[in-house]
Amino acid sequence: MGLKEEIEQLSSRIEEKVDKVKTEEATKTAFILPFIRLVLGYDHTDPEEVVPEFIADVGEKKGEKVDYAIIIDDKPTILMECKPVYTNLDKEHASQLRRYFTYTEAKFGILTNGIIYHFFTDIEEPNIMDKKPFFEIDLRAVKDSDIKELKQFTKSSFDMENILESASELKYKGEMKKIMAEQLKSPSEEFVRFFAKKVYSGRLTKNAELQFTEITKSALKQFINEQVEERLKTALKPPEGNGEDTSEINESKPIKRKDKIITTEEEWEGYYIVKAILSEMVDPKRVTIRDRVSYCGVLLDDNQYKVICRMHFNSKQKHLSLFDKQEKHKSGAKKAEKIPIDNISDIYKHTERIRATAKIYLDK
Template identity: 30%
Template structure:
């Protein structure tokens, strides 16, 4: 399985979701294709059995017949590897996972179960105690997750494929996945509110503050720690993170890694941002049109801008992007309502906004700011790395605010400097 195959399933979901009104349709439209992606043949009962029935012994000794929607077996047809239960689209899956628990408890060779509504997939195992299903899934993914790294998801899912399935190594991988997610959750909670974790705050400051730790002192250190988080993340992301990001971009350009972008409510057709008109234009296709290709860097820029807007109360679905041959456009609710543009393929990276130059200089203190070319916006701010956009969150928020005062006809073609008078007079 590779990311492109998963992206086909994502597109299938997007095209079909409005027509999926019951469990059976979800099975046929989405779950059966998913099983095929894993390399199993739903039409070959040695490998895949529909409505698989087993008798479970209750506490009173009576047998209770039960059925799973799908049971996947090894190539001999004797050993169950995975059971899959399907629910209607939109079901609270975690609360309905007890049927999986019954199977894991009474089939000694079975260690993995999946519950899904066709869109969301929750993988459960018996990692803590054999044949006792863990209360939390060790892996989840969703076909409507616009931020998903589909290459990583595909790599993980490939371990469950017909050719690669190995229960022993899978248990180790599943444990690592669960540990990793727990670490992510714990680090995220600590970084968001360092003062609420006494142990973390003590560790962070033990070699820094030598005085008596009164309540007032700890509250003061908590505030300082909170202020230190963002510069720390920018420093880390500016080095190791961006080096890895550049490597991914290089692999994408060489065609050795599939793109992670998918189509959806936040996504317009993938293109590529290009520099200002003074830079060389993108090569054309056989009809003379400029070719475009969205880069990982542009998608990273979009993710940061969307998160900034989210922290200012704007739903993620309202923030859109559209790529062009000259720049990468981010807009509000509709493509014509742009509020920030990213120029990433020139000699220097920059973003363009609706903010007048003098105000932009105030909001982007420490950055080089100049007037933007008349055709593109009002002010241009030069950046070196995408994480630096976090330091410009006030600039992004203000440009969005100003864009909402601009008429669509101005957004779509008139000289933006005409709008400066409109905005400044309000």
């Protein structure tokens, strides 16, 4: 199971159990330990990987304990301080975690209530944990960008240098995005005046300022909506031609036939979904479709050696073939994993694997 699927599973568990979790210990058992084990990939039962109640002597105070320490290369690298599930982390100053951070070899601190995770490091001053996190993730509303950043902390992908290099940029981008969200919801006087002075030559009275506050808010929302619509139009625009290419997707020979292939609406819809999934990492024009008698394929650069996926929609049980593992049959053709799907929209559930396949071709 991939990282995205593990997070989705834990998110569902949170939705089901959150009302029954009342204490810090219950939060640890129900949500935090599964996060450590299933999402980050560390074995919480192995004291060489995860140490509960890790002792961190803080100055003259001896025997101070942090909830968990994740051990990497025999060093306590990630410290975790846990709070009950109902705790508002924005009001929690993480002062206790800062003390532990300073007096240990840790490079990262995590403050969590089992649902929201705040990641800290020492960007501003060496060995002193920053007051603000450089990365935040809410398991109830995870974005693809969150998964990308979180993956760096997993056991299989952990690279301290890469994380530290990107932490500063990530922190400031996160702060800027918060400011943008606040301005979109309730534009500040300074923000409104900036735009008003660009378009209005009159005196900015109190009434004019109130009017421009609503105009600014409306203009921002409309601009964002138009950008989204334009991007979707580009991503979902059908390629030139009717999709009735007679060449084969993989290394096998073309099928000779007299009948014409008809690309169904479901196949077009599936193609548009794959195109939209890849729109953030590749020009949508490079994603093409080729239909066959038994399946409909989606390719990168219309190249028979760059198969993204295949759609088998001609029978009652629909299937999607994925190629992210890039294994090969003895014949030389790429082996696919054929996965049953119930609805065309189920293709979105395999976003990570579809993008992984495209990345293989792009990296080459």
